[in-house]
Amino acid sequence: MKIYKLALNDIKKFLYSLDCDKSGIAIMSKKAKIHTLFIKDLHVGAANILKQDALSIGADLAVPEGVIVAKERYVNALLLGTTKHFEILSRKELAQPFGLKELAKNLKDFVKEQKFSTKIMGVLNANEDSFFKNSRFDNSNASQRIEKMIEDGANIIDIGAASSRPGSLPISCDEELNRVKDIVQTIYKNRFFEKVDFSIDSFSPKVIEYVLENGFKIVNDITGLQNDEVCSLVAKYKAQAVIMHMQNNQTNMQEKPYYEDIMLDIDDFFKQRVEKAKSFGIEDIVLDVGIGFGKTLEHNLKLLKNLEHFNHFGYPLLIGASRKSMIDMITKSAIEDRLSGTLAIHLEALKNGASIIRCHDVKEHFQAIRVFEAINEIN
Incomplete structure (x- = not known):
C-alpha cells in the first residue's frame, strides 16, 4: 500500500474516476469541503442551541467563554462544518427561536456551488x-x-x-x-x-x-x-x-x-x-x-x-x-x-x-x- 495527500479541486470528478456509486458521489462530495462562517451579534440563546445542534452532527461552533451562562446577550461566533453539515443545519434550525430561523434560510446560499466561466x-x-x-x-x-x-x-x-x-x-x-x-x-x-x-x-x-x-x-x-x-x-x-x-x-x-x-x-x-x-x-x-x-x-x-x-x-x-x-x-x-x-x-x-x-x-x-x-x- 502506498499513500499520498491529494489537493482536489473537483471532488466529484475524482470520485467518478474511482468508479464510485453515483448516489455515493453526491453524498461524499458534500463532505469534502470545510466552510467557516462568521456570525456577528448572535443571540446567546441561539449560540447555545446552535452549538449543541452543530456538535450533534459532527460540526462545531466556536463561541466566547461565558456563553453557557449567558454572560453577554449577544456574541460573535464561528460556525465550522462541511457542506453536508450546513445543509442539515439549514433544516434543523428552521424551528428554532432567537433568529436561528433566518440563519437557517441563509445557510444553503453560503455553500452552493457557483460555476461561471472565466x-x-x-x-x-x-x-x-x-x-x-x-x-x-x-x-x-x-x-x-x-x-x-x-x-x-x-x-x-x-x-x-x-x-x-x-x-x-x-x-x-x-x-x-x-x-x-x-x-x-x-x-x-x-x-x-x-x-x-x-x-x-x-x-x-x-x-x-x-x-x-x-x-x-x-x-x-x-x-x-x-x-x-x-x-x-x-x-x-x-x-x-x-x-x-x-x-x-x-x-x-x-x-x-x-x-x-x-x-x-x-x-x-x-x-x-x-x-x-x-x-x-x-x-x-x-x-x-x-x-x-x-x-x-x-x-x-x-x-x-x-x-x-x-x-x-x-x-x-x-x-x-x-x-x-x-x-x-x-x-x-x-x-x-x-x-x-x-x-x-x-x-x-x-x-x-x-x-x-x-x-x-x-x-x-x-x-x-x-x-x-x-x-x-x-x-
Whole structure:
C-alpha cells in the first residue's frame, strides 16, 4: 500500500474516476469541503442551541467563554462544518427561536456551488487622464488597439471616457459622449461586436443610452446603479449591469475611508442594489467589490481574501485591481512596474470566487489564467 495527500479541486470528478456509486458521489462530495462562517451579534440563546445542534452532527461552533451562562446577550461566533453539515443545519434550525430561523434560510446560499466561466475584460480609456497611460487611446488607433485585445484573448472590452481614479474631477455628459461617439461607430463599422462583448464604464444616462443603442451589452457603473435612469436604460436594453461598490465618490473616496465591518457593509450595499436592480426588471447582474474605491490597503486585502463570501448572491464576481496603488503600498513600484503584483492579486481572486478579471494587460493575463486553470483542472 502506498499513500499520498491529494489537493482536489473537483471532488466529484475524482470520485467518478474511482468508479464510485453515483448516489455515493453526491453524498461524499458534500463532505469534502470545510466552510467557516462568521456570525456577528448572535443571540446567546441561539449560540447555545446552535452549538449543541452543530456538535450533534459532527460540526462545531466556536463561541466566547461565558456563553453557557449567558454572560453577554449577544456574541460573535464561528460556525465550522462541511457542506453536508450546513445543509442539515439549514433544516434543523428552521424551528428554532432567537433568529436561528433566518440563519437557517441563509445557510444553503453560503455553500452552493457557483460555476461561471472565466472572462477577461480588457480596459481601454478614451481620455487623457486615466491613471495608466498605456490604456489610453483615441479613435485614430481604436481599431488596432481593439484588434490586438481580441487577438490577445479578451472576452469583453470595457470602454471608458471619464477618469475614475482617486481625486479625478467629473466631466460633463456632453464631453464624455463626444469622446465616445466616434469610437462606438468604429466598433460598429468593423463588426467587432461579432467577436467580443463591449462594456461602457460610465454612470451617465446620456452616454449609456447612446452605446446601448449602438450594440454595447454591458454597463459597468462605478456608482452601483445609484441613478434610477440608468436602471431604466439597462432594463430597456436587457443589458448586463456591473454593480460596483464605492464609498462616497471618486473625488473624495480615499479621504480616510471607514467601515464598521467592510464585509458586512458591502454585503448590505449589494443586497440593496440587487433588490433595486430587480425592481426595474434587471436580471443579468455582476458584482464588483470595488478594489481601491474608498478602501484602505487593509480593506482591499480583506475583501480579496474573503471574496468567496459574496458568491452567496449567486452572481458572477468581477475584480479589477490592475496596476492599482495597493501594489505600491505593499512593494514600492511605479504604475508601469506593477504587472507582477496585478497578476498575483487577480489569480488569488480567481481562486477565491471571481470569474471576470478587468485588466490592462490582456495577453499576460490570458497566459497566467490558462496556466492557473490547467493546474486546477488536474485531480
